[in-house]
Amino acid sequence: MKKERGILFVLSGPSGVGKGTVNRSLRKQWDGLEFSISVTTRKPREGEEDGVDYFFKSRDEFEKMIEQNELLEHAEYVGNYYGTPLQYVEKTLADGKDVLLEIEVQGALQVRKLVPEGVFIFLAPPSLDELRNRIVGRGTETEELIDNRMKVAKEELEMMDHYDYVVENDEIQAACDRIKAISIAEHCKKDRIKQQYLRILEVK
Amino acid sequence: MKKERGILFVLSGPSGVGKGTVNRSLRKQWDGLEFSISVTTRKPREGEEDGVDYFFKSRDEFEKMIEQNELLEHAEYVGNYYGTPLQYVEKTLADGKDVLLEIEVQGALQVRKLVPEGVFIFLAPPSLDELRNRIVGRGTETEELIDNRMKVAKEELEMMDHYDYVVENDEIQAACDRIKAISIAEHCKKDRIKQQYLRILEVK
Numbered sequence: 317m318k319k320e321r322g323i324l325f326v327l328s329g330p331s332g333v334g335k336g337t338v339n340r341s342l343r344k345q346w347d348g349l350e351f352s353i354s355v356t357t358r359k360p361r362e363g364e365e366d367g368v369d370y371f372f373k374s375r376d377e378f379e380k381m382i383e384q385n386e387l388l389e390h391a392e393y394v395g396n397y398y399g400t401p402l403q404y405v406e407k408t409l410a411d412g413k414d415v416l417l418e419i420e421v422q423g424a425l426q427v428r429k430l431v432p433e434g435v436f437i438f439l440a441p442p443s444l445d446e447l448r449n450r451i452v453g454r455g456t457e458t459e460e461l462i463d464n465r466m467k468v469a470k471e472e473l474e475m476m477d478h479y480d481y482v483v484e485n486d487e488i489q490a491a492c493d494r495i496k497a498i499s500i501a502e503h504c505k506k507d508r509i510k511q512q513y514l515r516i517l518e519v520k
Numbered sequence: 521m522k523k524e525r526g527i528l529f530v531l532s533g534p535s536g537v538g539k540g541t542v543n544r545s546l547r548k549q550w551d552g553l554e555f556s557i558s559v560t561t562r563k564p565r566e567g568e569e570d571g572v573d574y575f576f577k578s579r580d581e582f583e584k585m586i587e588q589n590e591l592l593e594h595a596e597y598v599g600n601y602y603g604t605p606l607q608y609v610e611k612t613l614a615d616g617k618d619v620l621l622e623i624e625v626q627g628a629l630q631v632r633k634l635v636p637e638g639v640f641i642f643l644a645p646p647s648l649d650e651l652r653n654r655i656v657g658r659g660t661e662t663e664e665l666i667d668n669r670m671k672v673a674k675e676e677l678e679m680m681d682h683y684d685y686v687v688e689n690d691e692i693q694a695a696c697d698r699i700k701a702i703s704i705a706e707h708c709k710k711d712r713i714k715q716q717y718l719r720i721l722e723v724k
Contacts (some may be wrong), residue, residue: 352549392639395665438707438710440713466721468719469720469721473714473717473718473721476710476713476714477710477714479710480709480710481599481705481708481709482708482710482713482714483708483711483712484713493704494704494705494708496701496703497700497701497704497708498593498704498705498708500697500698500701500702500703500705501685501698501701501702501704501705501706502705504641504685504686504687504698504701504702505684505685505686506642506680506681506685506686509644509680509686509688510677510680510681510686511672514675516673516678517670517673517677518673519630
């Protein structure tokens with residue numbers, strides 16, 4: 317009988333929000349997800365290992381991967397390429413295991429088009445509480461500061477529209493726990509279980 | 521500023537599946553949910569306390585509650601009334617706390633109509649694995665046994681269509697963990713967070 321396909325989870329969000337930190341912490345404590353390793357043309361930083369933190373490639377090698385459709389998504393960021401190897405993701409999902417990709421917003425939108433059934437998680441700064449405090453709080457903030465914060469919140473709001481979940485990164489462990497919960501809950505979705513029932517009933 | 525309203529979770533499923541056991545276990549270990557206490561006309565069993573396990577009422581009192589719209593749902597089951605007091609649920613949700621109701625399928629369908637934004641969890645017997653084993657397993661089952669199991673599975677499949685999630689009760693702790701995960705994940709749903717952003721942005 318055909319194996320149940322795994323779920324693709326995409327963790328993304330504005331740069332600087334702490335995607336990498338949350339991703340690394342989750343990796344250490346949670347074996348319910350397989351973690352994809354990105355390909356990049358940027359130089360390894362101290363302590364980074366090829367095949368562990370990233371697959372380090374030259375620009376030529378990377379561009380060949382693009383040409384040969386070996387990347388699920390890729391983007392150029394501060395002069396370097398970053399991408400997700402398609403083969404690993406495809407093989408792991410087909411094997412029935414869930415995969416988590418940690419990528420920039422730009423890449424997440426590419427994946428959304430290719431894998432609409434994926435589960436997209438927007439990691440957000442703890443802006444909501446901050447915002448609430450500034451607006452309804454003690455009134456000591458300048459008008460300008462509030463306006464600026466409102467503008468950023470509006471931009472975040474627009475970005476998150478492409479996602480299924482929003483996880484506020486108020487605290488790393490809390491953010492990790494929410495992502496774990498989302499991955500468990502997604503497996504309990506009625507439509508997913510229904511498909512499993514239907515498949516088994518049809519087997520007869 | 522107006523408080524965020526809590527989420528109404530409904531735990532239901534075929535009778536005998538273990539709703540009560542899972543509900544009691546969850547109550548002991550999880551303070552992320554408030555638990556509604558049902559009203560019933562059946563006599564207290566040994567060890568059951570009024571106001572803890574149930575609110576025990578006479579048939580007259582119960583029927584008065586129905587007349588005065590004091591119940592969110594009610595059903596008659598083996599000659600006794602069972603119902604959910606509306607006031608407690610409404611007050612707790614308005615207070616920003618989540619509520620879990622454990623009710624029969626008949627009652628769940630009533631609540632679905634009144635509170636469509638509630639989160640409905642179908643507790644299912646571990647039938648999927650059982651079914652899978654019987655069908656693709658060692659082939660030692662009689663045709664009749666398999667047919668019967670298929671029929672039950674089809675009925676379950678129809679029932680679960682009214683729900684958002686299906687939690688298989690293969691093991692009590694595993695079922696509790698899934699319900700906890702669902703309650704956490706629901707709070708991270710994009711649409712819910714988006715509403716919070718919008719409310720705060722409008723406050724200004």
